Amino acid sequence: MKISYNKLVKISLILIFTVIFAGSVVRMTGSGMGCPDWPKCFGYLIPPIERSQLDWKKSHRYKKGEIIIKNKTLRVAKNDFVSSSIYEEENWSLYTKHDYADFNASHTWIEYINRLLGALSGIVILFMTITSIKFYKINKKIILISILVLFGLIFEAWLGKEVVDSNLKPFKVSIHLIGALIIVFGLTLLTYLTDKKIESIKTNPIINKFSILLLVMTFFEIILGIQVREFVDSKIDLKGNSAMNIFPFEFDVHRSFSLLIVGLNIYFYRKLKKMKLILPIYNFILFLIGLEIIIGISMFYFSFPFLSQPLHLLVASLLFASQSFVVFKLNIKK
Ligand code: HEM
Known part of the structure; x- marks a missing residue:
C-alpha cells in the first residue's frame, strides 16, 4: 500500500494529539513514575x-x-x-x-501506553521525513521542516526521560508541552503546504496580521495555563473549592484573558464574513474556544471533573493548530 506524504503528515498530527492527551492522562492519574x-x-x-x-x-x-x-x-x-x-x-x-x-499496575500501564503512542508517532514521523525526499526538486522547505519536526520529536523523547529522572519537575513538564506545540505547529504547516486541495486566501495585510495576533494571544494563554498547572501540581491536595481562594495571580489573568480571546475572535470571524471570506474552520475555532472555557470553568468551580484536565489541554492544542492553519492560509501564498 502506498501512503502519500500528505497522509503521513496528517497521521503524525493525529498521533501527536493523542500523545498530548495521553500525557495529560498520565499526569491526571499520577502515573508519571509508573515506569x-x-x-x-x-x-x-x-x-x-x-x-x-x-x-x-x-x-x-x-x-x-x-x-x-x-x-x-x-x-x-x-x-x-x-x-x-x-x-x-x-x-x-x-x-x-x-x-x-x-x-501500581494501572500507573505502570498508563505510562507504558503513553510511551507506546510516543514511539508509534516517532516511527511515523521518521517515515514521513524519509518520504519528504521526493520534494527535493519541487520544494526543499518541506524536507527541512520535516527534519526539524523529527529533531523536535527526538528532543521530546530525550526530555521525556529527563522528566522521569527529575521525578516530574513541573518546569520540565512545561518545556515538554511547549515542545509538543512546536511539533504541532510544524506538522500543521506541512499539512497546509502539501495538501493540493487547500488554497491560500488573498486579502489585506491588516487581516493577515490580525490572524497572527490571535494565534500569539492563544499561545500566551497557553503559557499562562501552564503556570496555573504548575501551581496545581505543587498544591495537588488542594484541588477544587479549597484551591479557589489561593489560586495565583496567573489564574486571574488566565481566566480574564480568555474573555479577550473570545471577543477578538468573534470580531475577526464577523470581519471575515463581511468580506465574504467564509472559512469553515473558523466555526470550529469558535466552538473550541467556547468548549475550552466551559471545561476551564468546570475545573475551577467543580473540583476538576474526571478527564477535564486532559480535555482542556487537548482542546488548547487543537485550537492552536486550527489558528496556525488560518495564519498559513492567509499569510503563505500557494
Ligand atoms: C481560550 C481559552 C483557554 C485556553 C487556550 C486555555 C489553555 C490552558 C492550558 C494549555 C493549560 C495548561 C494545561 C496543562 O498543562 O495540562 C490550562 C490550565 C488551566 N486552565 Fe485554561 N485555558 C483557557 C481558558 C480557561 C478558563 C476560562 C478557565 C477557568 C475559568 C481555565 C482554567 C484553567 C485551570 C484551572 C488550569 C489548570 C489545569 C490543570 O491543573 O490541569 N482556563 N489552560
Whole structure:
C-alpha cells in the first residue's frame, strides 16, 4: 500500500494529539513514575502486571537492566545472570536516579501506553521525513521542516526521560508541552503546504496580521495555563473549592484573558464574513474556544471533573493548530 506524504503528515498530527492527551492522562492519574526507568519499564520491553513479578526470585534468569523491588528500593541487575538460592547483593546495583520504588499496575500501564503512542508517532514521523525526499526538486522547505519536526520529536523523547529522572519537575513538564506545540505547529504547516486541495486566501495585510495576533494571544494563554498547572501540581491536595481562594495571580489573568480571546475572535470571524471570506474552520475555532472555557470553568468551580484536565489541554492544542492553519492560509501564498 502506498501512503502519500500528505497522509503521513496528517497521521503524525493525529498521533501527536493523542500523545498530548495521553500525557495529560498520565499526569491526571499520577502515573508519571509508573515506569521508573526509560525507555524500558522496570527493565522490560513489556512491563509487569503484578507486584510479585518485581520480587527477587531464586533460580531465575535475570537480564542486565531488569529491576526488582528489595527493601523498598529499586535494584538493577548488573549483568545477565541466573540467581542462586540466596539473594546476592553483588549482582545488583541500587537505582540512584530517584528513590521512588512503588509498583501500581494501572500507573505502570498508563505510562507504558503513553510511551507506546510516543514511539508509534516517532516511527511515523521518521517515515514521513524519509518520504519528504521526493520534494527535493519541487520544494526543499518541506524536507527541512520535516527534519526539524523529527529533531523536535527526538528532543521530546530525550526530555521525556529527563522528566522521569527529575521525578516530574513541573518546569520540565512545561518545556515538554511547549515542545509538543512546536511539533504541532510544524506538522500543521506541512499539512497546509502539501495538501493540493487547500488554497491560500488573498486579502489585506491588516487581516493577515490580525490572524497572527490571535494565534500569539492563544499561545500566551497557553503559557499562562501552564503556570496555573504548575501551581496545581505543587498544591495537588488542594484541588477544587479549597484551591479557589489561593489560586495565583496567573489564574486571574488566565481566566480574564480568555474573555479577550473570545471577543477578538468573534470580531475577526464577523470581519471575515463581511468580506465574504467564509472559512469553515473558523466555526470550529469558535466552538473550541467556547468548549475550552466551559471545561476551564468546570475545573475551577467543580473540583476538576474526571478527564477535564486532559480535555482542556487537548482542546488548547487543537485550537492552536486550527489558528496556525488560518495564519498559513492567509499569510503563505500557494
Ligand atoms: C481560550 C481559552 C483557554 C485556553 C487556550 C486555555 C489553555 C490552558 C492550558 C494549555 C493549560 C495548561 C494545561 C496543562 O498543562 O495540562 C490550562 C490550565 C488551566 N486552565 Fe485554561 N485555558 C483557557 C481558558 C480557561 C478558563 C476560562 C478557565 C477557568 C475559568 C481555565 C482554567 C484553567 C485551570 C484551572 C488550569 C489548570 C489545569 C490543570 O491543573 O490541569 N482556563 N489552560
